Amino acid sequence: MKIKSAVFDVSAPDLSSCPRSSLPEFAFIGRSNVGKSSLINMLSERRELAKVSVTPGKTRLLNFFLINGAWRLVDLPGYGYARVAQTQRREFNEAVAAYLEGRKTLSRVFVLIDSRLPPQRIDLEFVQWLAGVATPFALVFTKLDKSGAAQAAENIAAFKRAIAPLCPEPPPAFTTSSKTRLGRTELLAFIGESLTPAR
Ligand code: GDP
Numbered sequence: 001m002k003i004k005s006a007v008f009d010v011s012a013p014d015l016s017s018c019p020r021s022s023l024p025e026f027a028f029i030g031r032s033n034v035g036k037s038s039l040i041n042m043l044s045e046r047r048e049l050a051k052v053s054v055t056p057g058k059t060r061l062l063n064f065f066l067i068n069g070a071w072r073l074v075d076l077p078g079y080g081y082a083r084v085a086q087t088q089r090r091e092f093n094e095a096v097a098a099y100l101e102g103r104k105t106l107s108r109v110f111v112l113i114d115s116r117l118p119p120q121r122i123d124l125e126f127v128q129w130l131a132g133v134a135t136p137f138a139l140v141f142t143k144l145d146k147s148g149a150a151q152a153a154e155n156i157a158a159f160k161r162a163i164a165p166l167c168p169e170p171p172p173a174f175t176t177s178s179k180t181r182l183g184r185t186e187l188l189a190f191i192g193e194s195l196t197p198a199r
Helices: 036-044 094-102 121-133 149-166 184-195
Strands: 006-012 025-030 062-067 071-075 106-114 137-142 173-175
Touching: 025 036, 025 094, 025 137, 036 062, 036 071, 036 137, 036 184, 062 094, 094 106, 094 121, 106 121, 106 184, 121 137, 121 149, 137 149, 149 173, 173 184
Parallel strands: 025 071, 025 106, 106 137, 137 173
Antiparallel strands: 006 062, 062 071
């Protein structure tokens, strides 16, 4: 898929403020610093696109971008900010939970995982929650250019093993680098195929 246009659409503080639309949505989420902004910029080829999401006051909002006038890319707030020891409190915000559980036009959520790290509890818990609410998701391993290839492969395999008991069907998985653009073609092709399902 070629990206012909990518424009900021709207920021929403909650599910009811999300754009009224029948366009399919593809959302991106991950721990803060996982490389989400870099990936969104790499995919859209707009260096400044995800900057909108980090402007003051917008980091806790759901940020919508219109791509090719045909689908929406949704930049969700990162999780892992509000860690509260000894509580059951969700480590991502209520608006995100409501969106992921209830958004009719959500086609797929891409969960970003840092390939440099062994499986992290917070990522595993998030995937467990997502599998529980039956939202379609895919894994996107980031920063493949950084750690040694063998280390990254080991971390990725360990993550897949860890979530296997949670997922009856293994989710699609992509390996990416915003530096080398690894995975860009594959991710965009995957989105493209979801837009025009094979008959
Ligand atoms: P966000 O907080 O998830 O939006 O993460 P950012 O996109 O801001 O990236 C966090 C840090 O990781 C920044 O210093 C980026 O330059 C770096 N980074 C992000 N993606 C990559 C990547 O693919 N390769 C390398 N080497 N660094 C990356």
